[in-house]
Amino acid sequence: MNDLDAIRLVYFEECDELLVELDRGLQQLAANGPDAETINAIFRAVHSIKGGAGAFGLERLVRFAHRVENILDDLRSGRFTPTDATCDLLFQASDRLADLVGKAKIGDEQAVGDETLIAEALEAHARQQASSDSVPEMPPGDDPFDLLAGLSFTPVPVSLETPASVGRWRLTLAPSRTLYACGDDIRNALTALAALGSCHTIIVTDALPTLDALDPHDGYLIWNVQLQADVDEAAIRAALEWSIDDLGLSIEPDPNGVVTPPGALQTPATPIASPDPAPSIDMQPARQEAEPTSQSPSVSVSKGQTSIRVDLARVDKLVDLVGELVINQAALHQCLGEIPKHQAAMANTAIANLDHLTRELQEGVMAMRAHPIGAVFQRMGRVVREASAATGKPVRLILSGEDIEVDRSIVEHLVDPLTHILRNAVDHGIEPAAGRSEAHKPPEGEIRLTARHRSDRLVIEISDDGRGIDTERVRTKAIERGLIDPQATIDAAQVHNLIFAPGFSTAAAISDLSGRGVGMDVVKRSITELGGRIVVQSEYGRGTTIILSLPLTLAVLDGMVFRAGGQTFIAPVGHVVESLTPDPAKVFSLSDGSLIYNGRGQHLPVVDVGACLTSNPCINHAHVPLVMIVESEQGQRMALAVDDIVQQSQIVIKSIEKNYARVAGIAAATILGNGDVALIIDVDALVGWQDGRPGHPAIDHDRNRPELSWT
Amino acid sequence: MSRLIFTIDDSRTIRDLLRTVLTGAGYRVEQAVDGIDGLERLDAANCPLPAAIITDVNMPRLDGLGFIERARERTRLAFVPILVLTTESDPAKKARARAAGATGWIVKPFAPDVLLQAVSRVTA
Amino acid sequence: MDMTQAMRQPDRDAPEKVMVFAIDGREYGIDIMSVREIRSWVTITPLPRTPDYISGVINIRGTVLPIINLAARLAPGVEHATVRDVIVVLEIGDRIAGILVDQVSDIVEIKAGDIQDLPSATTDSVREFVFGLLTHDGRVVCLLRSGELLPEPAAA
Numbered sequence: 001m002n003d004l005d006a007i008r009l010v011y012f013e014e015c016d017e018l019l020v021e022l023d024r025g026l027q028q029l030a031a032n033g034p035d036a037e038t039i040n041a042i043f044r045a046v047h048s049i050k051g052g053a054g055a056f057g058l059e060r061l062v063r064f065a066h067r068v069e070n071i072l073d074d075l076r077s078g079r080f081t082p083t084d085a086t087c088d089l090l091f092q093a094s095d096r097l098a099d100l101v102g103k104a105k106i107g108d109e110q111a112v113g114d115e116t117l118i119a120e121a122l123e124a125h126a127r128q129q130a131s132s133d134s135v136p137e138m139p140p141g142d143d144p145f146d147l148l149a150g151l152s153f154t155p156v157p158v159s160l161e162t163p164a165s166v167g168r169w170r171l172t173l174a175p176s177r178t179l180y181a182c183g184d185d186i187r188n189a190l191t192a193l194a195a196l197g198s199c200h201t202i203i204v205t206d207a208l209p210t211l212d213a214l215d216p217h218d219g220y221l222i223w224n225v226q227l228q229a230d231v232d233e234a235a236i237r238a239a240l241e242w243s244i245d246d247l248g249l250s251i252e253p254d255p256n257g258v259v260t261p262p263g264a265l266q267t268p269a270t271p272i273a274s275p276d277p278a279p280s281i282d283m284q285p286a287r288q289e290a291e292p293t294s295q296s297p298s299v300s301v302s303k304g305q306t307s308i309r310v311d312l313a314r315v316d317k318l319v320d321l322v323g324e325l326v327i328n329q330a331a332l333h334q335c336l337g338e339i340p341k342h343q344a345a346m347a348n349t350a351i352a353n354l355d356h357l358t359r360e361l362q363e364g365v366m367a368m369r370a371h372p373i374g375a376v377f378q379r380m381g382r383v384v385r386e387a388s389a390a391t392g393k394p395v396r397l398i399l400s401g402e403d404i405e406v407d408r409s410i411v412e413h414l415v416d417p418l419t420h421i422l423r424n425a426v427d428h429g430i431e432p433a434a435g436r437s438e439a440h441k442p443p444e445g446e447i448r449l450t451a452r453h454r455s456d457r458l459v460i461e462i463s464d465d466g467r468g469i470d471t472e473r474v475r476t477k478a479i480e481r482g483l484i485d486p487q488a489t490i491d492a493a494q495v496h497n498l499i500f501a502p503g504f505s506t507a508a509a510i511s512d513l514s515g516r517g518v519g520m521d522v523v524k525r526s527i528t529e530l531g532g533r534i535v536v537q538s539e540y541g542r543g544t545t546i547i548l549s550l551p552l553t554l555a556v557l558d559g560m561v562f563r564a565g566g567q568t569f570i571a572p573v574g575h576v577v578e579s580l581t582p583d584p585a586k587v588f589s590l591s592d593g594s595l596i597y598n599g600r601g602q603h604l605p606v607v608d609v610g611a612c613l614t615s616n617p618c619i620n621h622a623h624v625p626l627v628m629i630v631e632s633e634q635g636q637r638m639a640l641a642v643d644d645i646v647q648q649s650q651i652v653i654k655s656i657e658k659n660y661a662r663v664a665g666i667a668a669a670t671i672l673g674n675g676d677v678a679l680i681i682d683v684d685a686l687v688g689w690q691d692g693r694p695g696h697p698a699i700d701h702d703r704n705r706p707e708l709s710w711t
Numbered sequence: 712m713s714r715l716i717f718t719i720d721d722s723r724t725i726r727d728l729l730r731t732v733l734t735g736a737g738y739r740v741e742q743a744v745d746g747i748d749g750l751e752r753l754d755a756a757n758c759p760l761p762a763a764i765i766t767d768v769n770m771p772r773l774d775g776l777g778f779i780e781r782a783r784e785r786t787r788l789a790f791v792p793i794l795v796l797t798t799e800s801d802p803a804k805k806a807r808a809r810a811a812g813a814t815g816w817i818v819k820p821f822a823p824d825v826l827l828q829a830v831s832r833v834t835a
Numbered sequence: 836m837d838m839t840q841a842m843r844q845p846d847r848d849a850p851e852k853v854m855v856f857a858i859d860g861r862e863y864g865i866d867i868m869s870v871r872e873i874r875s876w877v878t879i880t881p882l883p884r885t886p887d888y889i890s891g892v893i894n895i896r897g898t899v900l901p902i903i904n905l906a907a908r909l910a911p912g913v914e915h916a917t918v919r920d921v922i923v924v925l926e927i928g929d930r931i932a933g934i935l936v937d938q939v940s941d942i943v944e945i946k947a948g949d950i951q952d953l954p955s956a957t958t959d960s961v962r963e964f965v966f967g968l969l970t971h972d973g974r975v976v977c978l979l980r981s982g983e984l985l986p987e988p989a990a991a
Contacts, residue, residue, distance in 0.1 A: 003731045011724035040771075044721065047769050051798055052724035054820030181783065181794040183814040188832055242815035245806070324897060369945045567880065613883040656882070656892060659930045660901040661986065663882050669892060669899045677880040 011052040015101045018045040018376040022094050025382065030087040031465035034075065042090075043072040053104070060115075061100045067119040068093045073125050080129035083149040095382050105305050141518065168234060174248030177218045192239045197229020211396045226254055247302065312408070315368050321364045323652040326556060329358055330649065330673030359650065371411045373451045373458070374402030380449055383419050387426035392443045393433070395426050401451035406458045413530055414460070417523045421462050421546055422447065424520070429466030430543055439541065441465060454549070459572065463545035471495045493634070496536045500524040531653075531667070533633040533684060540560055541635055549633055556652060559680065560671065561646040562628060565614025568678040569642075570651055570670055575683040577629040577637065579645050587624050597618065597627060597639040604629065606640040607689050609681065613665055618643050632684045640686070653680065665689070677682060715739045715762035715833060719749040719778065720796065721770045725819070729765060732823040733830070738762075746773025750781055762779060762834040763792040765817070768808070776811040783812040792833035796821070852944050853969065856923065856936040857904050862890055863936075864943065864969055864976040865923070871931065873939055874922040886986065887911075890935060895924065898931060903984050905934045909964055927981050934984065943971050950978065 025042035032038070050065035068090075075082055083088075096115045119295040171193070175186050204222040214220070227236070231253055237244060244515035311622075332351055332392050336344050377399045388395040431443035438442065450461045471492050478484045478498050499520050527534045532550035551557070559570035560579075586598045587606070595606035606627065618625060618641040627639040651670040654677075655662055716738045718729045722756065730750070743749035743766045749766065750773070752758055768775035775795055782788040792814040797804065808816055817829050836869075853864035858920050879891040879902050888907035902922060922933040950967040957965075964983050969976040 003735070005726060007727040007731060010727050014723045036714075044769055044771060047798070048722040051722055051819050054798070055724065056729055057820075103918055181788065182809060183783075183790050184833070185792075188814075191832060203818050241805075242809070242813075245809065320897075327897070328827075614881065654894075654897070654899040656899055656901075659899065659932060660882075660889075660892070664884050666883065669880075671897065671899070672895045675894055676878045677892050679880065679882070 009055055010104045011056060012101065014052065015049055015105075016375060018049050019094070019098050020099065020375050021045045022097070023091075023378040023381055024374075026087060026090050026094055029082060029090070034082050037074075039072065039076050043069065046097070049101065054442065056104075058100075058104045061104055064093075064115045064119060065097060068122065073124050074126055074130065080126055083129065085125060086129065087247075088370075089118070089125055091382075092118050093122055093386060095385075098382070120318075122304045146672055157701070162572060164249040166231055167228065169227040169229070169233070170225055170252050170254035171223075171236070172248070172250045173223040173225065175219045175221075175243075176246050177215075178250060179243055179246040180217060180219060181248065182243070182531070184246070186221075186247075188618050189240055189243055190223065190225070191246055191271070193225060193227055193236070196231050196239055197227055198407040199228075199242075200226045201697075216603075222248075230609055272638060292421075310368070312369075315365065318365045319369070322358070322365050324557065325358055326362065326650055326652050327671050327673070329354060330651075330671075331675070332673070333649075335672035355650075362650070366556075367405075368406065369408045370405035371408040372402060373404050373406055373411060373414070373460075374399075377402050378413055379415060380418055380422055383422050384426060384447060387423045387656050390428075391427055391432075393426060393430050395430055396444050396447065398424075398447050398448045399450075400448070401475065404451040404453060406451075406456065406550070410458070410530055411533075413526065414548075414550075417548070418462070420450070420519055420523050425462060425464040425466065425544070429464040429468075431467050431672065435467065439467075453636035458550045460548040460550070461545055462548075463543060465543040466540050468540040468544050469496050469499070469536070470540055471538075471684075474498055493537070495537050499536060500534065535634055556650060557680075558648065559651040560628070560648050561651075561672075561678070562609075563644040563646060564618050564640075564642045565610030566643075567614050568646070568672060568676070569609065569613065570678055571628060571630060571640070571683060572667075572680065573648060575630045575632070577631055579626065581627040582624050582627050582639070584623070589622055595622065595624065595641075597624070598640065599627075599629065602637065604637050604639045606639045606641055608684055609686075612641065612686060612689050613679070613681065630683045632687045634687075635686070636687050638687060640681075651680070712800045713737050713739050714762035715741060715759055716830060716834075717725075717741045717743070717749070717753065717764045718766070719743045719746065719764070719770070719775070720767040721745050725767065725796070729826070732826055735823075736830075738830070743816050745770040746778030746781070748798065751780055753782070754785070756764060760787065763794060763814075763830055764788075765794045765796060765830070767796045768804075776808060776813075778810070779808070779813050794833065796827055839914075850945055850978070852942055853940040853976070854939060854973065855958060855977060856921070856924070856939045857945055858919075858936050860975045862940065862974055863905075864971075864978045864982055865925065867942060869926050869981045871924040871926055874924060874933070876880075877922065886888070891932060893922070895933075899987070900924070900931045900933055902933045902935060903935050905936060905984070908984060909961075925984070926979050930985060932985050943969070943976070945969065 022042060022045040023036050025045065028035070028038045029042065034063060046065050047070045050062055050069060053061040053065060071090075073082055075086075080086075093115075096118050100115065173186065173189060175189075176576050179186065190199065190201060198325070202224040204224060205220075207220045207222065208214075209220065229236075236251055237249075240249065329351070332354075336347055336351060339347070381397055382398075384395055384397040398621065425447050426445070430447075431439065431441070433443055436445070444467060447462065447463065447464045450463075452459050474495050475484075478501075479486050483498060483501055484490060500523075524534050527548055527550070530550055532548055534543060535547045535549070537547065538544040558573040559574050560573050561568060561570055562579075563569070580599075582597055582599070588596045588598065590596060597604045597606050606619070606624060608617050608619045610616050624639075624641050626642050626644065628642050628645065629637060629639055631637045654669045654671060656666065656669050656679075663679075665682055665685050667680045667685075669679050670679050716729075716733050718726060718733070718740060719742070720726050720729065720783050721744050723751070726742050726744075728731070730742065735742045741758070743752050743753065746766070749764075753761075753764075766775040766778055770778075770798055773781075781794050782791070782793065793812065795808045795813045795816040797816050798819045805816055817826055817830060838874050850864075850866035850868065851857050852867040854867050855862055857863075874895065877893045877895075879893055881891040882889060883903070887966060888911065890902040890904045892901050904919075919935040919937055921936050921938055923936055923939065924931060924933045950969055952967060953965060954960045961977075964979055965977045966980050967978045969978055
């Protein structure tokens with residue numbers, strides 16, 4: 001990748017951030033009305049998108065951004081007052097801007113819809129507002145092509161009044177102190193002139209005061225320049241453009257040619273490179289190739305020195321290495337375990353420090369991959385707007401927790417599931433106007449999208465105030481479809497979660513239960529692929545909440561290492577409540593042979609891990625040696641019968657699915673200190689297993705597809 | 712030691728572009744993200760005097776013109792050439808930049824040659 | 836994964852070289868291009884509720900990969916020795932898996948026309964995994980389609 005490609009990537013990355021800023025600004029504008037800082041932020045976002053687009057020759061993007069920017073400039077300078085309609089149009093413009101950026105990213109700038117309609121609508125609206133605000137009509141926006149044409153810092157305007165090229169000019173420069181105050185130097189002007197042709201320069205020192213009267217900040221010298229160049233006056237003025245007002249410049253054609261009076265000082269007329277007469281929009285990194293930059297393109301200082309931008313692949317490499325480190329550390333622990341305790345004391349202290357450092361290193365590296373979820377949330381604003389427009393139902397999206405940070409790989413994979421859930425919520429969750437007024441709900445539907453941390457997981461909630469799920473209807477359908485036994489007693493929560501069962505329903509089949517069956521199995525699948533879980537809660541008539549729970553990282557987790565059936569397993573610590581040797585008096589067997597453990601007043605099903613996951617049961621003649629109480633994501637507790645608890649330890653998650661397939665009851669694998677593979681159990685999948693077999697179909701509706709996997 | 716160019720822009724894209732073009736031409740580059748950041752960095756005791764400063768106009772916290780005005784108040788920076796990056800080709804805006812104390816301006820989008828010429832013109 | 840290894844696509848129709856190995860006295864050949872390495876004994880961690888030809892998973896330099904008991908894969912339902920000494924690590928599509936064999940005997944260069952079709956009477960259970968026969972030193976070598984050895988991810 002060359003430097004320019006690398007910067008191009010930076011540009012699009014930055015665009016994504018700017019679009020988020022833009023969206024956030026517009027939401028603030030819509031919610032709180034015009035405020036200088038908000039409008040400025042909106043303006044800057046569009047402005048920066050335009051600026052970068054210009055650098056990469058994305059003309060269409062520049063043109064559109066420019067027109068939007070003009071309107072924003074009018075807003076900024078108070079030429080008109082924004083209304084709801086303004087916000088709507090600006091949201092549309094922002095969406096279109098996002099489209100254009102998206103298309104430009106894949107090099108397909110032509111294939112976007114006609115954004116000029118939106119620009120025109122926006123301009124017409126601004127004009128109308130401006131006149132109704134009884135402010136003089138705003139001037140038409142600059143033609144954006146002026147910008148593209150004005151590439152050079154020395155544009156060469158064609159002036160019809162200027163006489164044709166003469167060839168010899170006499171110039172007087174009597175610079176004011178302002179010239180020096182601007183960090184300028186007469187030398188710069190002389191160099192610019194020397195670039196036009198040959199110069200003979202005479203310094204007039206007449207005005208120079210005596211030393212005691214001299215103000216070092218003032219200019220006392222006058223330069224007379226005889227310029228021989230095939231240029232017209234306009235070109236001379238253009239060459240001096242920056243300082244023209246401070247040079248005390250006079251230009252006249254020189255009829256006499258070159259005269260060099262005796263004693264006059266001459267400035268060396270070393271011409272610098274002549275100005276590029278036809279600058280191109282395309283940036284050609286020709287110079288960089290001639291002299292390679294010291295800076296690697298994949299690492300560049302971003303916000304001064306407070307942050308750096310690093311190629312994701314490098315961070316991923318670090319993540320892998322930290323994983324290896326954790327495994328090697330486990331190996332060290334194992335070696336130390338074989339040395340007599342009194343000899344290992346010092347080594348144990350050292351390795352305890354190493355544990356601490358490794359953990360910090362791991363957290364540090366993972367923090368580098370952390371990404372605020374706001375970027376995804378802001379995109380959902382558009383999803384809801386579009387769904388709202390398509391269905392004709394007014395819906396408001398309320399975001400919170402946008403600052404919550406989560407591993408980048410997870411952020412990226414949340415877009416599709418969230419889009420799906422939100423569309424469903426608008427389409428099927430929120431009632432049409434009539435339904436809402438009947439239910440005494442405000443006409444505008446409300447969807448809340450919330451993110452928060454809960455222990456070591458990210459929890460995202462999508463809740464709507466729509467009609468909710470009709471439990472009876474779902475139940476009936478599920479029975480019709482043979483998904484549950486008609487005799488089964490299952491609670492409302494379990495019924496609600498049937499909507500995630502593959503092939504459960506279609507919108508047509510259960511149109512008035514919110515139709516969430518459509519594709520929800522697909523949503524569930526993508527969430528479980530991220531090691532996440534999805535749960536639905538609903539109150540009929542009041543609304544539905546979908547809760548996603550995701551790991552914050554895909555690489556390392558705190559695990560409880562235990563033995564069962566002669567094999568080593570890991571349970572994610574987040575699921576483990578406690579482990580204990582059960583009092584045999586508190587273990588009861590039911591008529592089907594299954595066991596119940598009565599702990600702390602709760603009757604918990606006993607699940608024999610040995611029987612479930614190996615061929616050697618842990619329970620012998622109803623004797624339960626050791627239980628580990630675990631809690632599923634949905635809060636169901638059970639007592640896992642195990643042989644032995646080994647230790648708590650940080651483990652690296654390794655996918656089984658990558659090279660094989662999903663395995664029921666197993667979330668993933670890890671590598672132990674001795675290099676062997678151990679399996680990480682999937683607590684949620686084990687809920688309801690009996691006799692080592694997957695349990696009740698109502699709960700374990702997708703027993704063929706275990707719930708957890710890591711990649 | 713190569714000459715130092717100090718650049719101020721809130722857009723990472725533009726910062727990267729500036730850095731690439733300038734370091735490619737053999738300059739050293741220090742960067743800031745807005746006017747306040749720029750002043751703080753330039754005021755830092757260990758910051759060498761740049762051969763030139765390039766600043767964007769439209770930035771949060773302190774814009775380019777505000778930056779120039781404050782920079783000119785500092786003895787150390789009073790005579791350092793400052794180039795303004797601007798997408799505006801409006802003469803009035805250029806005049807305002809000059810009045811604030813800008814040495815010159817570069818119209819965005821800029822070709823690398825144009826940028827380097829502008830820089831070499833004020834650092835000659 | 837090493838790039839050069841990742842780019843190798845075993846061409847099962849025209850292997851240039853095959854690696855020959857023995858299981859239960861029969862000889863099989865597999866395209867050398869799909870062979871990543873040969874390992875001696877490592878601990879295999881059994882996986883619950885998987886087909887009986889899946890012995891479990893092993894760790895090779897940080898990658899967890901399944902081990903296929905090839906004897907059981909090729910002849911399901913028959914009693915097989917479960918302990919074998921050699922694991923041949925194969926690249927199968929974009930997955931990596933090991934197969935258990937008794938020993939690796941040879942690497943054979945193949946010229947055009949060396950490979951013979953299976954007799955027409957051959958059953959589908961053989962055809963599923965074997966695409967041709969090779970005569971080598973007077974012995975018959977069954978050439979395997981590595982792509983069929985692992986079940987589809989979704990079907991497992």
